[in-house]
Amino acid sequence: MIDFHHVALEYPGEATLALDDINLHIKKGEFVYLIGHSGAGKTSLMHLLIRRQRPSKGQIYVLNEPLSRYRGARVALHRRRIGMVFQDNLLLEHLSAWQNVAFALRVAGLPKRQWSDRVGEVLELVGLEHRASHLPRQLSQGEQQRVAIARAIVARPPLLLCDEPTGNLDPDTTDQVIRLLHEINLQGTTILLATHAHEVVEHFRRRTLTLRKGRLIRDDPYGGYAL
Amino acid sequence: MSYQLQQMWLAMVANLTATLATLTTMTLTLAMLGAVSLTILNLQNILGHLASQVQIAAFLSPHADARQVFAELQSSPSFAKIRSARLVTKQQILAQMSAQYPYLKDAALLVSNPFPNTIRIRLKDPIDTTEVAKQVGKLPGVHSVEYGAGYVTRAVRVIDAAEYVGDGLVILLLINSVFNVLTTVRVGIYARRDEIAVMRLLGAGRGFIQTPYLLEGLLLGLLAGGITALGLGWLYRSSIGSLQQLLPALPLLGSSKTVNELLEAVAGLGIVLGVAASWMASRRYLRELS
Known part of the structure; x- marks a missing residue:
């Protein structure tokens, strides 16, 4: 699903590498945590996966295709095959929960007649079918994050990237969101989740990758939080 | 397309002041361009008449x-x-x-x-x-x-100079109009930058993001060109008769096919100007945002 071969990332004007000689392989259907301190390179790695950044060195394969070949319209097509959830949920304020989720289908170019079933299905999955007509400001932080997750999975991407999705949530809501992500994983979606929340990594043990100063220092198949 | 039209409308309403300012400037620019072109057309007609008399x-x-x-x-x-x-x-x-x-x-x-x-x-x-x-x-x-003691030569030179000045004025006005559309689209793009960022992350292509701005340019150009062609046409036709009575020696163009074609060209230019400027602006500012 994801392959990194000797990947390095250097931001212009910065002395140190954001990512240094990263090698990793994530199989289809895996649930993988990505942990590390702030500035360790978690978000940089995510940005490489959605082709927001290009590596200074090395090769990246996502869904068995090399990202280095992607330009312009192909980058857009690539992103449609990946779901993304962020710490700031990035919901569009003027759209309701239903419309925010459907927006991903519009961008993906799915016919309108398919929207209703798909959006209803994912809103039910995240437990927000009764809040479908609410605007983001009328929803709690946890609900907003669940809408963001629904938007990320509505186009049924094989890969879901989550960058600190529980960063703004209280422990109970965090628990709900992580359970939801595991449920989505059980349906076959590969998930890479970058997080600071050690209780999450400890409680829901899965393979854990640890980054420190841009280097992958640990790849623990049994999980656990150790920086 | 209904979504794109809706987005265009939302962008125009959200930035109503900038939109109206652009529409006004474009209309005035096209009106001045049309007026200068009509003047040049009449001067050429006079010159042609003069040439046949010399x-x-x-x-x-x-x-x-x-x-x-x-x-x-x-x-x-x-x-x-x-x-x-x-x-x-x-x-x-x-x-x-x-x-x-x-x-x-x-x-x-x-x-x-x-x-x-x-x-x-x-x-x-x-x-x-x-x-x-x-x-x-x-x-x-x-x-x-x-041979008329050189008055002809002087008249021709004056008319030629007027044409050059008119052409220069038209070019400056067109450039001004392009900059106005650029500014309007830029304001629109920056106002919606969060939405555009989300679109990008969800995998929206450039065409999808650009289309509302192109439609906005098209509509502004269509409105400015239409208002100009209708307004200027009405003004010209209603004033040319009196002007002809005032200056019977000058062979002015009446409501001729040439005048109609010129007004159609001005309206067409409005559309081209609107679309081209919004295409340039959206392309440039979207790249800036990314």
Whole structure:
């Protein structure tokens, strides 16, 4: 699903590498945590996966295709095959929960007649079918994050990237969101989740990758939080 | 497409002041462009009329052989600038003049025919009048030439200069209009930058993001061009009659096909300007945002 071969990332004007000689392989259907301190390179790695950044060195394969070949319209097509959830949920304020989720289908170019079933299905999955007509400001932080997750999975991407999705949530809501992500994983979606929340990594043990100063220092198949 | 139209409408309403400012500027620009073009069109018409009226009269010496002078004229370097040359004999001139002024016939009986044989020359371009007249005046057998003492040349130069100034003004106005559309689209893009960032992350292509701005440019251009063509057309048609009465000597263009075509072209230019400027702006500012 994801392959990194000797990947390095250097931001212009910065002395140190954001990512240094990263090698990793994530199989289809895996649930993988990505942990590390702030500035360790978690978000940089995510940005490489959605082709927001290009590596200074090395090769990246996502869904068995090399990202280095992607330009312009192909980058857009690539992103449609990946779901993304962020710490700031990035919901569009003027759209309701239903419309925010459907927006991903519009961008993906799915016919309108398919929207209703798909959006209803994912809103039910995240437990927000009764809040479908609410605007983001009328929803709690946890609900907003669940809408963001629904938007990320509505186009049924094989890969879901989550960058600190529980960063703004209280422990109970965090628990709900992580359970939801595991449920989505059980349906076959590969998930890479970058997080600071050690209780999450400890409680829901899965393979854990640890980054420190841009280097992958640990790849623990049994999980656990150790920086 | 309904989504794109909806987004276009939302963007225009959200930035109503900038949208109206652009529409006003574009309309004024196109109106000035149309007015300048109509003026130039009329000046060209006047120039064409003037050109058809301009002629050089080469009066031959009493004993000059008209055929010989004609042959000299054909071999002179200025012949290439001549559209037509016609010999009018002194008898023909007397007959023409007598028809207008009958007493001349009686006067001619008392003395001999006072008129000289004359070659009447029309030029391809009236700007060459002075130069050709001087060269014709030097030909053997030509006594003197008459060509309106250079007023034609001056008139042509003034009209030419007016055209250049008009063209320059039009270009400046067009550039101004382009910058206005650029600014409007930029304001629109920056106001929606969060939404655009989300679109990008969800995998929206450039075309998807750009389309509302292109539609906005199209609509603004269509409105500005339409208002200009209708307004200017009405103003021109309602004022040209009075102007013609005021200046009967000037051959002004009425409600002709040429005027209609010019107004259609101005409306078309509005659309092209709107779409092209919004395409440039959205492309540039979206790249800036990313």
